[in-house]
Amino acid sequence: MVGVLLVDDQPLLRLGFRSVLNPEPDLEVLGEAGGGAEAVTMTRALRPDVVLMDVRMPGMDGIEATRRIIADGSPAKVVVLTTFDLDEYVYDALRAGASCQKNNPSLLKDAAPAELLHGIRVVAAGESALAPAVTRRLIARFAEQVPVPERPDPLAALPDPLTGREHEVLRALAKGLSNREIGARLHLSELTIKVHVGRILTKLGLRDRAQVIVFAYEHGIVRPGRE
Known part of the structure; x- marks a missing residue:
């Protein structure tokens, strides 16, 4: 069973993700967090296998929350959610320790349910969900920014x-x-x-x-x- 923590500041989006995950026999929603700081605390308490993390949230954003979860030594895999393909947050998310994403350098919030489920399962299994062709796009977009x-x-x-x-x-x-x-x-x-x-x-x-x-x-x- 893969335990999942949902992190998003919008309750309706969390409800939507929960409705997709709940029918799956191998996935269990352990809890929901409305912000980054709460996500860090709940990850420590619930020890999820996967944290579905929104990037843009008031207060502590998903990048900083990911960084703190990884710094805690948590075995949880963080899958970043964003509304923009290849936006400026992706590279920061990977640097912070996000486990990468399905078919985009980030998992888009409007991804099909099957894509969401596949991304969670692949990352939970310890594999990268980042497609090789998209990896090249990531390099082309961000590598020049690295000193x-x-x-x-x-x-x-x-x-x-x-x-x-x-x-x-x-x-x-x-x-x-x-x-x-x-x-x-x-x-x-x-x-x-x-x-x-x-x-x-x-x-x-x-x-x-x-x-x-x-x-x-x-x-x-x-x-x-x-x-």
Whole structure:
């Protein structure tokens, strides 16, 4: 059973989300929060698997709430909701620790119920719901905004260093390639790539593929427009 916390400052929207989730036998709405601060408190108390988080709320917004939930060490996966495709909040949401979204860099509030349900289930299963083609759009839109870091290579300080192959997979992930595309490029099976991806996430302490993209660009591991 996947426990879900609904976070939105509009009661009618929360009611709509609840009506979509309630009939599903594998999903359970654990509670509702009308703002970011309440979401942080309720996440600590209810320990949901997934937090469906609105971005734009008065007081503490969804970005700051996501940041605090992640800082608490909560295992909850945060799925960000927005009314605008590719808006300026998406990159901040990913940096804060949002688990990414279905078919857009954010899950749109007017998404079809099937898309909402699929996005929740995929993220709850520990996978990224961010499609590879959309990942490339995310890179094109936001990577140029990331300043070139002036600090040592973070990979050099890892307790468990990446292997040469894992370095290759990391760079391919950061460029938005799917497991199939990475496998074709490196002449490896998709299953082997999936194993490498899992090891990279563990070694870097990251949650999913979108977090890898943010990490790679912020630390200068890859640069926009360069192979």
